[in-house]
Amino acid sequence: MFKLFKLLGIVCLLGGLTLAPAISQADTKETLASVLKKVDEVVCSQPKELAGLYTSDITIISDDRRILLEGRIKDYEAMIAELEEMKCHNKRTLLTGNVGDKVGFLLVDEMISVSSRMSSDERQHSVCTYGFIKAGGSWKINHEHCSSLPDYTIVPGDDALYYFHNPVY
Numbered sequence: 001m002f003k004l005f006k007l008l009g010i011v012c013l014l015g016g017l018t019l020a021p022a023i024s025q026a027d028t029k030e031t032l033a034s035v036l037k038k039v040d041e042v043v044c045s046q047p048k049e050l051a052g053l054y055t056s057d058i059t060i061i062s063d064d065r066r067i068l069l070e071g072r073i074k075d076y077e078a079m080i081a082e083l084e085e086m087k088c089h090n091k092r093t094l095l096t097g098n099v100g101d102k103v104g105f106l107l108v109d110e111m112i113s114v115s116s117r118m119s120s121d122e123r124q125h126s127v128c129t130y131g132f133i134k135a136g137g138s139w140k141i142n143h144e145h146c147s148s149l150p151d152y153t154i155v156p157g158d159d160a161l162y163y164f165h166n167p168v169y
Contacts, residue, residue, distance in 0.1 A: 027139070029097040032104050032132050035139050036092060044088035044114070047076035054141045055133060061145040062126075083116035095127075104132045104139070110146075125149045 035053060042049035050073055060067040080086055090112050097106035112124045131143030 027099050027104070027134075029094060029099060029104075029106060032097060032099060032106050032130070032139055033092070033094060033108075035132065035141060036090075036106070036108070036130065039141070040088070040090040043076060043090075044080065044086060047073045047080070050076075055135065058141060059143050059145075063146070063148050079114070083114075083118070085117040087115050089113040099132075102134050104134075106130045106132075109149075 039050065039053055042053075050069065054069055058069050060069065060072065090110060093109040095107045095109055098104060107127070107129050110126055110128055112126075114122045126146040126148050128144065128146040130141055132139045133142045134140075
């Protein structure tokens with residue numbers, strides 16, 4: 001019996017087969033970017049859904065302010081109630097990032113545009129760092145830090161901090 005298992009092991013080894021479970025394909029920066037796309041889909045229509053995309057201990061920093069997720073949700077709900085036919089458009093350019101087994105980050109150049117029937121197009125241009133953790137098999141945002149920029153585009157390979165500290169008006 002032992003010889004049979006030994007022979008089976010050698011055949012599997014030589015044949016490139018394994019008895020171990022298959023290793024899943026590693027997550028990529030695009031996997032993390034898909035979480036941001038989900039945020040974009042709900043932020044201006046169902047802001048309460050944001051809670052499922054962030055961790056409960058999220059830290060959000062916008063320019064020099066710390067924001068709680070609950071406060072952000074309330075702000076979006078107030079905007080929806082106040083602005084008729086509100087439309088949001090988010091454009092992100094991935095500058096860099098890295099993904100491990102349990103943690104990852106993205107650095108993005110993003111332009112957020114909010115318009116409504118009764119108002120002009122309001123834009124917010126920022127460079128943002130998003131930190132992610134993998135919890136229960138899905139990625140969630142654990143850290144968000146955005147700094148406002150003048151209205152121009154940063155392309156991958158450019159130094160985002162140069163633009164932040166040397167704005168061109």
